[in-house]
Amino acid sequence: MLVHPSAQKDYVLNAxxxxxxxxxxxxxxxxxxxxDLLFCGHHYNKAMDNAVGYExxxxxxxxxxxxxxxxxxxxxxxxxx
Numbered sequence: 001m002l003v004h005p006s007a008q009k010d011y012v013l014n015a016x017x018x019x020x021x022x023x024x025x026x027x028x029x030x031x032x033x034x035x036d037l038l039f040c041g042h043h044y045n046k047a048m049d050n051a052v053g054y055e056x057x058x059x060x061x062x063x064x065x066x067x068x069x070x071x072x073x074x075x076x077x078x079x080x081x
Contacts (some may be wrong), residue, residue: 011067021044027070031063041068 017026019040026038037049037060044066047053 009069012065012072013038013067023075027068029065030057030061031065032060033062034060041071044068 009019013026013029015025017038019026020038020078021043022035024040024042027038027041028044030037030039047057
């Protein structure tokens with residue numbers, strides 16, 4: 001699928017944003033009550049896929065910027081990041 005350049009989504013996270021757990025590229029930013037957290041897709045899923053992690057994240061988060069759709073776009077376009 002080709003995406004017209006003017007129809008592309010504007011992303012907030014860039015190559016310098018790294019996962020706080022493993023230093024992989026960050027695709028999710030949690031803007032929290034007392035700071036921010038950055039996650040790769042794997043570690044965000046791991047945190048959110050259990051009841052305790054989900055509850056803790058929802059208590060902490062003021063805003064969640066989720067750009068995991070970039071992973072799908074990168075696969076279809078053949079981009080490395």
